Structure formats: structure tokens, C-alpha cells
Amino acid sequence: MEKWEGRNAFIAGANSGIGAGMTKRFLEAGIRVYAMDKDIDNLFEMKNDEYGENLTILQANVLKEEEIERTMNWLSENVNEIHIVIYSVGVIGSNSLIDGEFTEWQNMLNVNLVGLCICIKAITNLMLKQNVQNGQIVIISSSSAIETVFIQEFHFYGAVKSGVAALAQGLQRELKERNSSIKVTTLYPGLVRTKIFQNSLNLGADGPFSKVFVHLSVDDIVGAVDYVLSTESNVSVNHIVITPRGVLKDNTLFNIQQQ
Numbered sequence: 001m002e003k004w005e006g007r008n009a010f011i012a013g014a015n016s017g018i019g020a021g022m023t024k025r026f027l028e029a030g031i032r033v034y035a036m037d038k039d040i041d042n043l044f045e046m047k048n049d050e051y052g053e054n055l056t057i058l059q060a061n062v063l064k065e066e067e068i069e070r071t072m073n074w075l076s077e078n079v080n081e082i083h084i085v086i087y088s089v090g091v092i093g094s095n096s097l098i099d100g101e102f103t104e105w106q107n108m109l110n111v112n113l114v115g116l117c118i119c120i121k122a123i124t125n126l127m128l129k130q131n132v133q134n135g136q137i138v139i140i141s142s143s144s145a146i147e148t149v150f151i152q153e154f155h156f157y158g159a160v161k162s163g164v165a166a167l168a169q170g171l172q173r174e175l176k177e178r179n180s181s182i183k184v185t186t187l188y189p190g191l192v193r194t195k196i197f198q199n200s201l202n203l204g205a206d207g208p209f210s211k212v213f214v215h216l217s218v219d220d221i222v223g224a225v226d227y228v229l230s231t232e233s234n235v236s237v238n239h240i241v242i243t244p245r246g247v248l249k250d251n252t253l254f255n256i257q258q259q
Contacts, residue, residue: 001226005030010075010082012062012119013089015042018140018192021218022086022225027051034079036060036071062089062115072122081130084229085123085137089115090161096152105156112160116167124171127182134233135182138225139168143190143243165239172238183236185228190243192216216244 009026013019014035020042026033028051035043036058043057058074060067075082091111093104116139127135143149144158145165165186172184192215220242228237 001025001029001031001229004084004229006032007083008032008034008079008081009084009086010034010036010123011086011088012036012123013087015039017088018189018218018221019086019088020046021222022088023055024049025222025226026084027054030054031084032056034058034075034082038062062119063110065118068118068122072126076126076129081132081135082123082127083132083135085120085127085135086140086225087116087120087138088140089119090140090142092154092157094153095156097155098152100156108156108160113163113167116164120167120171124175124182128178128180133181136229137171137182137184138228139164139171139184139186140221141165141168141186141188143188143241146188146241169238181233185237186239187221187224188239188241189221189224190216192218192221216242 004026009022009031011019011023011026011033014023014033015037016039019035019037023033023035023043023046027046027049030051032054034056035046037043038059038061040057040059043055046052047055047057058071060071062068089111091108093100093108095101095104120137120139124137141164142158142161144154145161148155148158165188168184168186175182175184224240224242228240231237
């Protein structure tokens, strides 16, 4: 991480979960962080921490193209280069495929896929305009994108996160075709102890999953990103799958609606 000290990182979804963990890690490493989220209350708390002087808070919703455009214009005018991008924005649903609802599917597609496209298109074009050399983009997908899980409420989520992985690979190919040295890594974490259940489903801070499933911690994911950023320019880490040892704390089959 030392080689990135004094450089600039842009984090989408920085207010909580993995994005917040990455924000703290980068600030501790002496990296200037431009932290974007639609909710920014936790970021203001970080601003008051020891390394807060290197934190710039940007409020924007990834689904509002005009807000993303305004954010990118500000970055273009105020930041010489963006060297690192972390995209950690996502929501889950509470229904199976058979019992699913159109509005919930549409929201998951919009936030997880359309929002990704809007934001990543904008920040990648900015990095290309800035002629960033050996930059790194990390996009958070899910292990459910590569293996269908037995939690029925995750079936549509897994399909959406498969789309996230496909978009990340497409971005990687397009950058290569432009002879860019910017690298793209897709992370596929298993269940991580974050506030995604609280933010998406109002199920409490950890959601009912903490009663049944073994979790990863945010620090586990931060460690994986540390590794990605430690590699030399001739190394491209395309995919990292991270899952907790063990799956269930007992043999209970899980259904959100029954909790």
C-alpha cells in the first residue's frame, strides 16, 4: 500500500459497509479519498477522525446521471488524477423468483447494474482524460454471481451480480483495446457483515442472517483489496472469490420471510 501514499482514490458507496472500510484503510495509508454516496452521515464522522483532512465528501446518487455528471465535473476541475476506484454500491431483495415483485426486481437492476454503468462510465472516462497510468478499478460483485446459493431470496440477486461481473470484464476488455494501463478487478465476496440488510430491507443492523450464517468481516474484503493494490504493473488480478470457512451455523434452511 505504501506506493499509493499521496495518491487519489474515488470510492462509490463509501458511507457504509465495504466502501466505508476501504475509505478508512486508504486514509490510514495516506491516500486522499474522494468518497461518494447518497447518504453521507457516517462520512462526516470519519471527517473528524485523525486522518480526516484527506477525506473529501461528495453526495450523489448513482441513479441520477446529472448528480454523477456534477461530481465528475468537480473532480475534473479539482483533482489532477484519480488513481484508484472502488465501486461498492448494491441492494438486495426479500423475495424468491416465484414470489418476486416487479418493483423490487426493477430497483435491484437499477441500483446494481444501471447505477454501476452510469458511475463507472463517468469515472473511467475521467481517468482516460487524465491519462492515468497503472490505475486500478475494483468492482464488488458477489459469490452468488458464480454459484447459485440455496437461499431463494438471493436467486435474482445472484443473476444481477452476474451482470455486474460481466460488465466489469467488458470494461477490462475495452480498456485493453484503448491501450490503457488501468487494471480492473472483480471481487466476489460471500456474506459480509455490513448494514446491507438494514439499508435494503429494514431488517436490523445485521439482518437475521447473523443467526444462521457464518460471515466475512469488512476487514477480510479490505485485505483482499490491499493485495490487489500491492501487485506490480505487469500483474493483473482479474477475479478474487472470498468466502467464509463454513456456511451455516446449523442445518437450518433459511427463508427471510420466516424470520
